[in-house]
Amino acid sequence: MGRILAIDYGRKRVGLAVTDPMQMIANSLDTVATHDILTYISAYVAREQVDKFVVGLPKQMNGTNSESMEYIQPFVKKMRELFPEIELIYVDERFTSVLAHKTMLDGGLKKKDRQNKGLVDRISATIILQTYMESSR
Secondary structure, three states: OOEEEEEEEOOOEEEEEEEOOOOOOEEEEEEEEHHHHHHHHHHHHHHOOEEEEEEEEOEOOOOOEOOOHHHHHHHHHHHHHHOOOOEEEEEEOOOHHHHHHHHHHHOOOOHHHHOOHHHHHHHHHHHHHHHHHHHOO
């Protein structure tokens, strides 16, 4: 059994989270500059077995896709070309940033740490992954 890799894709940074090999636990993995993400994922897939990619799907409150889909769709298309054997699934990412900030507050992080956008992206990716894992059980 391989890992599930969650991707919170943004214009500047990409937050990543991953399961353990048994797909039981979601863990924050890394934050990568958007222009480096395909290289990073290629290297990760070369050293770890990945069964699925879970990509955050940005939706508006009314359920329609947000403007962010303009830059996520080309990324997903490239992912499907590079990794045709790995299933790619979208997961609604509404409220993940809000939940990430709440998680940091609940965890007692100082204000300076809560302003770390890379940390917010990693936590958001972890929430996306947890959402997927809970919905697939």
